[in-house]
Each structure stands twice: as structure tokens, then as C-alpha cells.
Amino acid sequence: MSVNVYDVAYELEKSVRESNDYKELKSLYEELNADSEAKQLFDRFRTLQLELQQKQMMGQEISEEEVQQAQQTVAIVQQNEKIAKLMEAEQRMSMLISELNKIIMKPLEEIYGNPEEQ
Amino acid sequence: MSVNVYDVAYELEKSVRESNDYKELKSLYEELNADSEAKQLFDRFRTLQLELQQKQMMGQEISEEEVQQAQQTVAIVQQNEKIAKLMEAEQRMSMLISELNKIIMKPLEEIYGNPEEQ
Numbered sequence: 383m384s385v386n387v388y389d390v391a392y393e394l395e396k397s398v399r400e401s402n403d404y405k406e407l408k409s410l411y412e413e414l415n416a417d418s419e420a421k422q423l424f425d426r427f428r429t430l431q432l433e434l435q436q437k438q439m440m441g442q443e444i445s446e447e448e449v450q451q452a453q454q455t456v457a458i459v460q461q462n463e464k465i466a467k468l469m470e471a472e473q474r475m476s477m478l479i480s481e482l483n484k485i486i487m488k489p490l491e492e493i494y495g496n497p498e499e500q
Numbered sequence: 501m502s503v504n505v506y507d508v509a510y511e512l513e514k515s516v517r518e519s520n521d522y523k524e525l526k527s528l529y530e531e532l533n534a535d536s537e538a539k540q541l542f543d544r545f546r547t548l549q550l551e552l553q554q555k556q557m558m559g560q561e562i563s564e565e566e567v568q569q570a571q572q573t574v575a576i577v578q579q580n581e582k583i584a585k586l587m588e589a590e591q592r593m594s595m596l597i598s599e600l601n602k603i604i605m606k607p608l609e610e611i612y613g614n615p616e617e618q
């Protein structure tokens with residue numbers, strides 16, 4: 383009898399939760415939420431980012447002006463140390479999650495082949 | 501010291517590989533590949549499906565005729581028992597993978613909140 387897949391998935395959930403990357407992300411996010419000024423700046427940035435992503439997904443054109451506005455906002459938010467640290471932690475967490483997904487998808491790659499290699 | 505996240509991910513990979521859902525998918529896929537007639541039919545269906553998905557993602561219109569052609573192809577492939585069984589197994593595997601992803605993403609949901617609940 384093989385191990386229950388869900389049991390192992392819950393173990394993985396637990397180990398993500400106990401990882402340093404996760405703990406740091408969580409504490410940086412709580413710090414940001416406690417700083418209303420930084421929080422507002424960050425929310426504005428996230429909204430702008432989401433709007434641009436949605437436009438891109440819908441195949442809508444993004445104007446020169448919008449690109450510049452986005453770049454300016456990135457420059458401003460990155461000067462805020464709390465936000466800059468949070469964004470680094472988010473990037474690390476997102477890399478970890480994407481690596482975990484790759485590992486879990488390996489058995490399927492063996493059936494269908496890796497599209498990137500074809 | 502917490503457990504290494506990657507070690508647990510590789511355990512999950514192993515348990516996916518040893519699951520009945522995975523073993524069945526793999527053997528059904530091998531059976532299909534050994535049947536050139538069914539394989540051709542299935543490949544044609546997959547190509548058509550991919551084309552329609554890409555059109556949809558690009559925001560391009562899908563004609564009435566294309567929808568009908570796709571529905572006819574689905575009806576034809578589902579009459580092939582090997583393909584019908586494989587497609588059911590693929591659906592089960594895809595549900596399993598999406599449930600595993602949900603479990604792994606739970607810690608992040610706790611930080612950011614569940615978008616579906618907002």
C-alpha cells in the first residue's frame with residue numbers, strides 16, 4: 383500500500399509554513415500592515431501592477447505613459463525599506479513555490495515529455 | 501531546525517508517482533501510444549483543443565463553425581474507449597494536482613487572504 387498523497391501534501395504545507403522564507407515573509411507583511419503610510423503606497427503599487435497585468439492578458443496595448451508611471455512607482459516603493467524587503471521575500475517565496483510545483487509535476491513530465499525540451 | 505522543504509517535496513513527488521491515479525494514467529497513455537489509429541485521432545483532438553485555447557487566451561473570436569467542429573471531435577474521440585478512459589484518468593490526475601497545489605498554497609493564503617473570499 384502506497385503512502386497517502388494527501389498526507390504527504392499536508393506535510394509539505396507544514397514544512398513550507400515552518401520554513402525561514404515563509405516566516406520572514408509573514409513577519410515583513412505584518413510589519414508593513416502596521417505602517418499605514420507604507421501600506422497605502424504598497425497597495426497603490428499592487429493595484430497598478432494588477433491593472434497592467436490584466437491589460438496584458440487581455441491583449442490590450444500598454445501606453446508609453448503607463449510604462450513610465452509603473453517604473454516611477456517601482457522606483458518610489460523600492461526606496462521604502464519595508465516594502466523593498468517584503469518584495470524580496472515575496473520573490474524568494476514565489477521561487478520556492480515554483481520549484482515545488484516543478485518537482486510535483488515531474489511524474490507527469492515523464493508521461494507527456496517536457497514541452498520545453500521538444 | 502525545521503524539515504527541509506525540498507526533501508518533503510521529493511517525498512510528495514514519489515507518492516504521486518506511486519499513486520493509483522498516476523499508475524493508471526501512465527498505463528493508459530502507453531496503451532494509446534501502442535495503437536497508432538487511436539493515437540492519431542487523439543493527437544488531432546489535442547491540436548484542435550490547443551488551437552482553440554490559444555485563440556481564447558489571445559482574445560480572438562471563436563466561430564460557431566469552430567465550436568461545432570470541436571464538439572464533433574469530442575464526440576468522436578469519446579467513442580474510442582481507450583481515449584475516453586485516458587481522458588477520464590487525465591481529469592482525475594489534474595484534479596489531484598490542483599488539490600495538492602491548493603494545500604501547498606494555504607500558508608500564503610493565510611498571509612494574503614483568500615481572493616475568492618474577498
Ligand SMILES: [Ca+2]
Nearest residue numbers: 417418419420
Ligand atoms: Ca511610516
Ligand SMILES: [Ca+2]
Nearest residue numbers: 535536537538
Ligand atoms: Ca485500433
